[in-house]
Amino acid sequence: MSLKSRSEWQRFEGRQKWIRILSSLSVLAALFIFWETMDVRVSYFADAPVHLYDLFSRMYPPDMSVLPNLIGPTIETFHMSLLATGFAFIFSIPTAILAAENLSPNDVTYGLGKLIISTCRSVHDIIWALIFVLILGPGALAGILGMGMKSIGFIGKFFAEEIEEIDRNTTKAVRATGANSALIMIYGIVPQIKAAFVGLTVYRWDVNIRAATIVGLVGAGGIGVQLDQAMGFLYWGEVLTILIVIFVLVVISEVVSAYLREKTR
């Protein structure tokens, strides 16, 4: 083996090479099987340009007369993203403490924290919103709670990771000055994680603005409700106006979020 590898150079040897070949083959096989068994009607692709052209010609020019009616929903979208983020921030702190290995009281609470985070994270905003629309009826509140649940999972996960990376020496030093546990929290732990917390929350707010524009499709408030209605009535000019408003909103939030995260770093 060693003689052979000396005589001719190979990037991968032995087992590693076979693993690579096998995994490549299985990807190809999966590709083939999925392509064959799924009902992928590529023939529709042939006249897709025609349909797309048709769609855009009906959309253009955008119907700017509805713009005044969109101001309210746009502001509501903004409110929803903000409240969802605030809700998630408040609830993700205790969750993160449970799910952080070094602060969690015991193994049971640690498991519980992890379970809450995975469950919240694994369910999409839309599905959370759907559940809350079921319970609370359509409206902004369902959307806020829906996005909030998803955000708890996301923020909580990264908060917990951030808490696990705390430097123990700092908290020891604060304790050595005779501080009680509240003071240790304020002077020993908070300064170490504050910047990351703020950065993550601002990032999540940015993500929530995007989510807030579409939870309306299931009736959970925001500009998505207008979008859903305009599509239902086939008012394509209005649809394009709404899409432009969403685009502007998302770009603004992205710029603001990038600026704030730059500041907190």
Added chain:
Amino acid sequence: MATEQNSVSEKQKGTWERPSTFYNKYTKYALYVIIIGFFAWSFIGTGFDVERILQGYGELTPVIGIAWPPNFEDRFLSLYFQGIYESVGMAFLATIGGVLISIPFAFMGARNIAPRPLYYFARGIFVSTRSFHNLIVGIVFVTAVGTGAFAGILTFMFSTLGYWAKLMAEDIEDIAGNKLDSIRAVGASPLQILIYAVVPQVMPRAVGLTIYRWDSNIRGSIIIGIVGAGGIGLTLINSYRRYEYDVTLAILLIIIAIVLVGEVASAYIRGKVQ
């Protein structure tokens, strides 16, 4: 608490103060006031009231009555299986297809190897693909190619272009420049530089990102059916609209299980690759 009050009263003497991330104390408090103000405005603006939550809580009982127990009957089970299969397959095909179309854009979006105009062109594409949520892109593709899995595949190819290509471009920007120089020094053409200097350095990251993308595409393909683009989402929204909440609940439970399994699998494979 006593110590803190002490330090406040002795501040004139120039005692230590907690360092602030802001320019000064006034900016800090002004910012806090602004944040609280925004939240208060949102609270009032959205008509957030506790009474409504309590009222909703009462109406939860009949909903639970329909929803529990979740419906795992045989005839529905095959329906769920078909939906999940379509979602996973859609995500798989979209990831492969999306990565293939993303590769040129990843190179174009890397500042260190792409000419300036191409760089700005690729960055523009990243921003515009990422601005619209999958569902909105899905609506457009459903109109273009009709309902069904193909619209979903196109949607996720589009979003893979935004995320995969952008992160890859950032990785390519981070590669060691001296390796580029050394390959160039032996007289390699630009294409050979890409193959022998850039690709080997970013390959492990590319595989990791692709698997991560598949993971998030599965998450997305589960809900894309809401706008008619195939997968389990279509079954979910149909049952929801027919008030068959037991079916809805069963699908939700299956989705949660699948995503949890997917998360573990994806973490395992990424751990292996890196």
